[in-house]
Amino acid sequence: MAVRTIITEGDPRLRQKALRIRTVDDEVRQLARDLWDTVREARGLGLAAPQIGVLRRIIVVSIPPDYAEEGDPGVELTLINPEIVRASGRQVGLEGCLSIPGWYGEVPRFMHVTVKALDLDGREIRVKGSGLLARVLQHEIDHLDGILFVDRIEDRSTLRYIPDEDEEEATSAEAAAS
Numbered sequence: 001m002a003v004r005t006i007i008t009e010g011d012p013r014l015r016q017k018a019l020r021i022r023t024v025d026d027e028v029r030q031l032a033r034d035l036w037d038t039v040r041e042a043r044g045l046g047l048a049a050p051q052i053g054v055l056r057r058i059i060v061v062s063i064p065p066d067y068a069e070e071g072d073p074g075v076e077l078t079l080i081n082p083e084i085v086r087a088s089g090r091q092v093g094l095e096g097c098l099s100i101p102g103w104y105g106e107v108p109r110f111m112h113v114t115v116k117a118l119d120l121d122g123r124e125i126r127v128k129g130s131g132l133l134a135r136v137l138q139h140e141i142d143h144l145d146g147i148l149f150v151d152r153i154e155d156r157s158t159l160r161y162i163p164d165e166d167e168e169e170a171t172s173a174e175a176a177a178s
């Protein structure tokens with residue numbers, strides 16, 4: 001188990017383009033395990049490798065059951081070289097980032113996306129997501145291109161600081177820190 005340090009805004013590695021993974025080998029699988037250990041410890045909804053300072057194209061998505069809506073089964077995904085191949089609709093919702101702790105803002109995103117990626121066995125997979133899952137997928141894939149959610153905010157007045165002790169407010173607003 002290796003919980004890694006999550007780097008924060010200002011670190012130049014968050015602004016770089018991550019490299020494609022050529023071979024899904026044990027090193028990549030170890031990196032995935034580290035991402036999982038780190039996202040669970042941070043209780044994030046997702047994490048991208050650049051957030052632990054590794055410039056490779058791999059993300060994890062971890063949406064707990066009942067998070068967005070009562071009865072939701074939850075989602076756990078590890079995606080290598082993820083790429084959005086279809087996108088439609090629009091949603092605007094509160095979003096946060098483990099690399100910009102405490103800050104939240106209203107971010108416009110596609111409502112539905114289809115993502116093509118490799119799984120941990122190197123097989124090509126497709127994932128369809130709507131609503132919160134679509135939001136987290138877009139947020140994490142942005143990290144692979146050096147884009148942060150604050151770059152996507154249209155209305156800067158929605159950007160606000162919600163301290164840790166008010167985490168309830170953040171989660172009740174379905175904020176996605178990832």
Ligand code: NI
Pocket residue numbers: 096097098099139143177178
């Ligand atoms: Ni983030």
